[in-house]
Amino acid sequence: MAGNNPDAWLETALVAISAQGGSNVQFASLTETIDIDTGEKQFDVITNVGGGRIAKWTPETETTITLEAYPLEAGTDTGTTGKGFFDLLHSADTSQPVTISNTRTRSKYRIAILWTTDTSATDATAAISSPYLALRFVAADGYFVSVKPSFTDGILKFTIVYKVPPFDKSGNSNIKMESVDGTATLSALASYTSSDKW
Numbered sequence: 001m002a003g004n005n006p007d008a009w010l011e012t013a014l015v016a017i018s019a020q021g022g023s024n025v026q027f028a029s030l031t032e033t034i035d036i037d038t039g040e041k042q043f044d045v046i047t048n049v050g051g052g053r054i055a056k057w058t059p060e061t062e063t064t065i066t067l068e069a070y071p072l073e074a075g076t077d078t079g080t081t082g083k084g085f086f087d088l089l090h091s092a093d094t095s096q097p098v099t100i101s102n103t104r105t106r107s108k109y110r111i112a113i114l115w116t117t118d119t120s121a122t123d124a125t126a127a128i129s130s131p132y133l134a135l136r137f138v139a140a141d142g143y144f145v146s147v148k149p150s151f152t153d154g155i156l157k158f159t160i161v162y163k164v165p166p167f168d169k170s171g172n173s174n175i176k177m178e179s180v181d182g183t184a185t186l187s188a189l190a191s192y193t194s195s196d197k198w
Contacts, residue, residue, distance in 0.1 A: 005182075009115040009135060015067070016124035017088065018192045020108040020141075024125050027082035032157075033068040034113055036137060038175070039166050060166040063139060063175055065111060067160040074098045085160050088144040110140040110192040111162055117182075125189040134186045135179045139164040140197035142174065172197075 013034060015027040039061040046054040075087030075098050086100045088109065093099050114124035118132035128134035142164025149158050164174050176198065180186040189198045 004117045004131075005133065006117060012115075014112075014114040014116075014121060014124035016112045016114075017082065018110050018125075019088075020110070021193055023080060023191075024112075024123060025076055025080055025082045026123060027067070027069065028124075030069040030071050030082055031067050032070065033066075035066040036113070037064040037066070039063045062166065063142075063164050065113075065139065065142075065162040065164075067158075067162075069158050069160060070156065071158060074100050085144070085147045085158055088160070089147045106143055108141050109144060109162065110138065110197065111142070112189060113137045127188040128180060128186040130180075130184060131182045133180060133182045135177075136186065137175075137177050138189065138198055139175045140192060141165070141168055 013028060015031050015034065016024045017027055018024045041060045042058045044056045044058060046056050048054060069085065071082070071084040073083040075084040075092060076082050077094050077096055077098050084098070087093065087098075090100050090103045091105050091107075112124040114121065114128075114134060114136045116128050116132055116134035118128050118134070121128060124136065139162070142162050144160065145163050146161040147158060148160075149156060151157075166173070166175060168174055174197070178186060190196050192198075
């Protein structure tokens with residue numbers, strides 16, 4: 001393994017969220033915690049009369065990503081730095097003052113989470129070149145399902161939940177994990193569109 005080899009991924013990560021057909025918006029500066037609950041590929045067990053067991057596959061379940069964050073605004077009006085989260089659940093307002101009403105709109109989003117030894121990296125979707133190490137989790141064609149503010153500890157914290165099915169309608173993957181050990185380049189993600197997840 002080349003480059004600066006950490007014992008573990010610690011303290012920092014990059015988070016990029018993009019709407020389908022939109023630009024990458026960076027949210028690491030607002031985010032405190034990231035929890036990725038990947039879907040399970042479970043099975044049931046059927047017992048036959050001969051005393052044997054047959055594994056019966058159950059479909060892979062959805063993946064849920066939960067962020068805890070501290071935004072100061074309702075949503076992101078302009079630019080590539082995230083300012084708030086309500087626009088991810090409903091619809092965007094691109095002018096000040098930002099006003100976001102709840103809607104029946106459900107927009108598809110891609111989320112990329114990157115850990116890297118390259119301290120100059122600022123975008124979770126960017127390429128990481130040798131000699132740096134990186135680990136990236138990407139989920140596309142998912143939806144933000146909740147944005148919950150809480151002020152119980154005297155600080156306004158938001159809990160944001162994103163859910164994604166494991167596959168699209170055609171059976172193509174919506175989730176990938178990729179890494180590089182410092183001896184090669186981790187390619188940048190393409191712009192997220194209806195025909196290109198990554």
